[in-house]
Amino acid sequence: MKIKSFVAKQHIIQKMIKRVGFALLLLFAGIFSAIAQPFSKTVSSPNNDVQATLMLNEKGEASYKVRYKGKEVVGASRLGLQLRGHNLSTGLKRVGDGSSTEKENWKPVWGEVAEISNHYKGLQLHLISSDGLRFSIVFRAYNDGVGFRYEFPKQENDTQIVIQDEWTEFQMTADHTAWWAPCDWDSNEHTYTQSKLSAIDATKHLTDIEPFVQHITNVHAVQTPVTMQAENGYCMSIAEAALVDYGAMHLELDRATRRFKTFVIPTADSTVKSINQLPFVSPWRAILLSPDAAGILSNRLILNLNEPCKIKGDLSWIKPQKYVGIWWELHVGKSDWHYRDKNGKPTGRHGANTENVKRYIDFAAKNGFAGVLVEGWFEGWEDWFNVMRPEIFEFAKPYPDFDMAELSRYAKEKGVKIIIHNETGSAVLSYERQMDTAYDYYLKNGFNAIKTGYVGFIQPKGEWHDGQWMINHYNEVLRRTAEKKIMVCAHEPVRPSGLHRTWPNFMASEAARGMEFNAWSKGNDPSHELTLIFTRLLGGPMDYTPGIFQVELNQFDKAKKDRVRTTVAKQLALYVTLYSPLQMAADLPENYEKRPDVFQFIRDVPTDWSDTKILNAAVGDFVTIARRQKGADDWFIGSMTDETPRKFKVKLDFLQSGKTYEATIYEDGKGAHYLDNPYPVSIRKIKVRKGDRLNINLVAGGGCAVSVKAI
Numbered sequence: 001m002k003i004k005s006f007v008a009k010q011h012i013i014q015k016m017i018k019r020v021g022f023a024l025l026l027l028f029a030g031i032f033s034a035i036a037q038p039f040s041k042t043v044s045s046p047n048n049d050v051q052a053t054l055m056l057n058e059k060g061e062a063s064y065k066v067r068y069k070g071k072e073v074v075g076a077s078r079l080g081l082q083l084r085g086h087n088l089s090t091g092l093k094r095v096g097d098g099s100s101t102e103k104e105n106w107k108p109v110w111g112e113v114a115e116i117s118n119h120y121k122g123l124q125l126h127l128i129s130s131d132g133l134r135f136s137i138v139f140r141a142y143n144d145g146v147g148f149r150y151e152f153p154k155q156e157n158d159t160q161i162v163i164q165d166e167w168t169e170f171q172m173t174a175d176h177t178a179w180w181a182p183c184d185w186d187s188n189e190h191t192y193t194q195s196k197l198s199a200i201d202a203t204k205h206l207t208d209i210e211p212f213v214q215h216i217t218n219v220h221a222v223q224t225p226v227t228m229q230a231e232n233g234y235c236m237s238i239a240e241a242a243l244v245d246y247g248a249m250h251l252e253l254d255r256a257t258r259r260f261k262t263f264v265i266p267t268a269d270s271t272v273k274s275i276n277q278l279p280f281v282s283p284w285r286a287i288l289l290s291p292d293a294a295g296i297l298s299n300r301l302i303l304n305l306n307e308p309c310k311i312k313g314d315l316s317w318i319k320p321q322k323y324v325g326i327w328w329e330l331h332v333g334k335s336d337w338h339y340r341d342k343n344g345k346p347t348g349r350h351g352a353n354t355e356n357v358k359r360y361i362d363f364a365a366k367n368g369f370a371g372v373l374v375e376g377w378f379e380g381w382e383d384w385f386n387v388m389r390p391e392i393f394e395f396a397k398p399y400p401d402f403d404m405a406e407l408s409r410y411a412k413e414k415g416v417k418i419i420i421h422n423e424t425g426s427a428v429l430s431y432e433r434q435m436d437t438a439y440d441y442y443l444k445n446g447f448n449a450i451k452t453g454y455v456g457f458i459q460p461k462g463e464w465h466d467g468q469w470m471i472n473h474y475n476e477v478l479r480r481t482a483e484k485k486i487m488v489c490a491h492e493p494v495r496p497s498g499l500h501r502t503w504p505n506f507m508a509s510e511a512a513r514g515m516e517f518n519a520w521s522k523g524n525d526p527s528h529e530l531t532l533i534f535t536r537l538l539g540g541p542m543d544y545t546p547g548i549f550q551v552e553l554n555q556f557d558k559a560k561k562d563r564v565r566t567t568v569a570k571q572l573a574l575y576v577t578l579y580s581p582l583q584m585a586a587d588l589p590e591n592y593e594k595r596p597d598v599f600q601f602i603r604d605v606p607t608d609w610s611d612t613k614i615l616n617a618a619v620g621d622f623v624t625i626a627r628r629q630k631g632a633d634d635w636f637i638g639s640m641t642d643e644t645p646r647k648f649k650v651k652l653d654f655l656q657s658g659k660t661y662e663a664t665i666y667e668d669g670k671g672a673h674y675l676d677n678p679y680p681v682s683i684r685k686i687k688v689r690k691g692d693r694l695n696i697n698l699v700a701g702g703g704c705a706v707s708v709k710a711i
């Protein structure tokens with residue numbers, strides 16, 4: 001017994017020693033792993049103007065900072081994601097790092113320029129979390145900015161990640177002036193406010209969006225892209241690129257520290273931002289940098305961060321174009337979208353009737369426009385604001401007075417195509433159920449362009465316009481339409497992030513406050529378009545729908561006080577300044593027919609360019625842009641101002657030497673003013689050569705458009 005008990009005791013002691021030893025080992029290992037090796041590495045852009053430093057401190061926390069032309073422009077800022085079941089906050093360990101260089105030129109299918117240079121230096125930091133999850137932080141330093149993202153490879157123990165928050169921060173170094181719109185989970189159709197960072201506050205911001213499509217939870221948070229200018233002039237815009245399978249990026253400002261933190265719109269489960277199957281790469285976070293406002297407009301960082309074109313084969317079905325449509329007449333009250341009254345009887349005011357559509361087709365054909373948008377042509381508009389009805393629209397069932405077969409024949413005869421409107425009323429599942437059948441029906445009738453729309457609350461309720469579920473929907477529409485060779489213009493989607501490089505059938509989107517607001521709200525002030533091009537348009541073209549000649553909108557209702565706060569000459573300038581491969585001549589044919597001399601500019605202006613020169617620019621104030629028509633030697637110039645009249649002398653040094661051009665100048669006429677005398681446009685022709693100077697006189701709220709044709 002004694003011996004037995006001695007042996008037993010010995011055994012227990014040995015066991016204890018083993019356990020303590022193991023515990024000590026664990027303790028040392030713990031201490032060792034907590035003290036991750038600090039790391040810091042800088043990647044410089046090809047010309048060294050931009051330097052991004054990626055850091056890991058002794059606690060294993062990741063951060064970065066950015067310098068531009070020798071100045072810190074983003075101070076030390078946190079990186080990382082909060083994942084369910086993993087700790088990426090501290091204890092990160094470096095398992096490797098790498099560097100890369102890329103220098104290539106690529107040609108967009110359509111665009112502001114014929115060729116884009118993608119030239120950067122890259123830095124990759126490969127990490128492992130204390131609980132064994134592997135991921136990388138990947139940086140690219142361009143001469144005009146920085147892009148970075150998180151990359152998760154396949155893992156042994158996880159097939160997906162659940163992202164609960166993104167910690168990415170942007171530490172601003174001073175109280176910059178910012179041009180911002182509030183972070184609204186459900187609408188991008190706000191005005192912009194210009195203020196110091198420290199004064200960002202959505203409660204002091206003009207908003208006249210119906211409350212039912214508005215969801216603002218943090219009044220100090222803003223949309224991206226948000227553009228800023230520092231005291232000493234340099235300009236910076238924070239944006240995202242390649243928004244795929246993730247919620248849209250907004251920025252919450254801590255006003256005391258001037259630090260932006262990324263805020264991703266959540267899914268229907270408010271504790272989850274996104275669920276991603278592995279492997280997964282996050283959208284790029286992009287910091288656009290420029291010594292001045294003009295450089296922000298010629299910055300191609302967002303496009304460069306997107307993937308090359310995924311549509312294979314012949315792309316000639318993708319056609320930049322101008323279009324007219326049964327659209328403005330619906331907004332100004334000449335006709336209606338719906339066909340029947342409450343009792344089911346035809347009202348006689350239905351806009352999309354066969355005869356009226358033919359009138360627009362004739363007008364388009366006569367003026368060389370490729371498209372006619374038709375809204376309100378299919379069943380369902382009587383009760384479309386009723387969010388309780390999940391199946392609102394029938395996308396392949398025309399109203400009785402819209403003869404699809406006849407219009408298909410007529411359009412073909414005239415060489416024009418109908419752009420088919422697909423308002424979904426945000427009944428997204430209903431649309432998804434009908435998409436394939438509807439698209440085949442349009443194609444069968446010879447029409448290969450659609451305009452989607454997402455007015456109202458998303459159904460299923462709980463999802464948001466800018467959340468992961470909807471992002472996946474918008475992208476699925478692009479993929480499916482690309483497969484069927486259909487072009488897309490999307491209204492009320494998320495703001496674009498350069499995906500038109502990958503899906504060039506994605507012609508344009510609204511995703512901001514367009515012309516329509518002038519018809520039924522407080523409208524857009526004269527600085528609105530001048531802010532849009534420096535913010536929202538950085539991510540992609542906008543279907544703004546310019547070209548309103550009848551500026552006062554009481555044509556069909558004398559009591560209507562609404563107006564567009566513009567001169568007519570400024571409406572012409574928008575075709576050059578607000579870039580889109582899809583440009584509407586939005587006013588009614590009868591209004592254009594009254595002013596054929598002024599309308600001539602809209603007939604002439606192209607929608608695809610081989611070169612773009614920013615001749616002058618100030619965010620929210622003024623801009624002058626010259627663009628060269630693709631495949632021709634003709635140039636078009638657009639110049640516009642806010643409420644302040646301005647005079648410019650611009651040098652035409654971009655013209656080819658040895659050639660003479662005829663410039664037709666459409667400018668604000670005598671006494672023009674956007675408030676009380678918007679209509680006068682004076683037109684003059686002069687001969688110009690390379691190096692000549694052009695005088696541009698802009699009245700308050702005015703503009704100038706010039707066609708410069710080689711002779």
Ligand code: NOJ
Nearest residue numbers: 375423453455491510516
């Ligand atoms: C809002 C869109 O922006 C506009 O273009 C369209 O006419 C209406 N919704 C109706 O779908």
Ligand code: CA
Nearest residue numbers: 189491492510
């Ligand atoms: Ca809209």
